[in-house]
Amino acid sequence: MVCQKVLVDEVSGWLRVFADGSVDRTWTGPPQVQFMTEPVAPHDEFIDGVATRDVCANENLRLRIYLPETNPEDSLKLPVILHLHGGGFCISQADWYMYYQMYTTLARSAQAICISVYLRLAPEHRLPAPIIDGFSALLWLRSVAQGDSYEQWLVSHADFNRVFLIGDSSGGNLVHEVAARAGKVDLSPLKLAGGIPIHPGFVRSVRSRSELEQPESPMLTLDMVDKFLSLALPLGSTKDHPITCPMGSGAPSLDTLKLPPFLLCIAEMDMIIDTEMEYYDSMMRAKKDVELLISPGMSHSFYLNKIAVDMDPQTAEQTEALISGIKNFINNH
Numbered sequence: 187m188v189c190q191k192v193l194v195d196e197v198s199g200w201l202r203v204f205a206d207g208s209v210d211r212t213w214t215g216p217p218q219v220q221f222m223t224e225p226v227a228p229h230d231e232f233i234d235g236v237a238t239r240d241v242c243a244n245e246n247l248r249l250r251i252y253l254p255e256t257n258p259e260d261s262l263k264l265p266v267i268l269h270l271h272g273g274g275f276c277i278s279q280a281d282w283y284m285y286y287q288m289y290t291t292l293a294r295s296a297q298a299i300c301i302s303v304y305l306r307l308a309p310e311h312r313l314p315a316p317i318i319d320g321f322s323a324l325l326w327l328r329s330v331a332q333g334d335s336y337e338q339w340l341v342s343h344a345d346f347n348r349v350f351l352i353g354d355s356s357g358g359n360l361v362h363e364v365a366a367r368a369g370k371v372d373l374s375p376l377k378l379a380g381g382i383p384i385h386p387g388f389v390r391s392v393r394s395r396s397e398l399e400q401p402e403s404p405m406l407t408l409d410m411v412d413k414f415l416s417l418a419l420p421l422g423s424t425k426d427h428p429i430t431c432p433m434g435s436g437a438p439s440l441d442t443l444k445l446p447p448f449l450l451c452i453a454e455m456d457m458i459i460d461t462e463m464e465y466y467d468s469m470m471r472a473k474k475d476v477e478l479l480i481s482p483g484m485s486h487s488f489y490l491n492k493i494a495v496d497m498d499p500q501t502a503e504q505t506e507a508l509i510s511g512i513k514n515f516i517n518n519h
Contacts, residue, residue: 272355274414358386
């Protein structure tokens with residue numbers, strides 16, 4: 187007799203949770219979108235100016251490295267961008283095509299080494315698991331800089347005085363959390379030069395006006411926000427938890443945190459723009475070094491939607507502007 191699994195929760199095509207605790211992340215949405223969620227194999231050879239490889243920092247931590255092609259006669263070291271992926275803490279992987287197409291482009295454009303962390307996912311691994319993974323990746327980079335660990339591409343090409351954190355959506359939350367942890371330790375000889383939260387998933391228990399009035403997008407719906415966070419936050423927590431509401435009364439005061447310069451990237455039509463701006467305002471009141479980059483007319487994580495980037499000239503233009511803004515921030519720090 188075959189026992190059929192009992193479905194207890196589902197998130198619009200992305201994820202299904204069963205009564206036995208198992209999770210199915212097979213894409214069940216429109217088939218024309220599926221290619222963006224498919225893994226891309228690493229390649230040591232340069233393709234369109236970028237090579238990639240997967241490395242194991244330790245038995246629990248895997249990373250994807252993107253190395254831009256450089257002139258062999260040029261001895262200039264490259265900045266390092268440590269990427270913490272989004273997905274509401276519940277879905278996506280560092281090797282997904284949507285990230286491959288973005289971070290090969292950024293590595294090539296910014297002439298920087300991009301490193302994307304394979305983060306543990308909820309509900310199997312609730313928060314703070316991905317924060318621990320992101321911080322562990324930063325500490326591994328420090329160990330490479332110290333000579334205690336070895337990775338040939340990094341030893342040959344990385345400028346460990348210019349390491350940046352970057353994260354999309356919930357990965358933007360991780361940028362804040364990992365940067366705050368980094369401020370409490372000695373990272374030398376590595377220097378954390380900046381943080382780049384892109385459309386961070388900052389929310390609160392009481393819905394903001396933009397959540398109620400802005401249109402939902404393919405990359406973010408109210409159902410996704412509510413269900414992903416219910417599966418990811420520590421048991422018993424609300425969206426006022428410091429990880430999702432670092433500007434709230436329950437979070438450590440921002441003026442007590444030692445943070446590097448930030449470039450906060452926001453999309454004008456993002457459903458959660460109001461709470462992202464609350465974070466920006468709180469950072470400014472705390473006298474933090476934070477720049478604001480707004481993408482007019484764009485919605486949440488627009489630049490990861492390859493179909494829109496290819497088909498819509500405005501999306502393509504704003505994606506180029508976003509990459510240019512990130513490049514300029516890195517060049518200035």
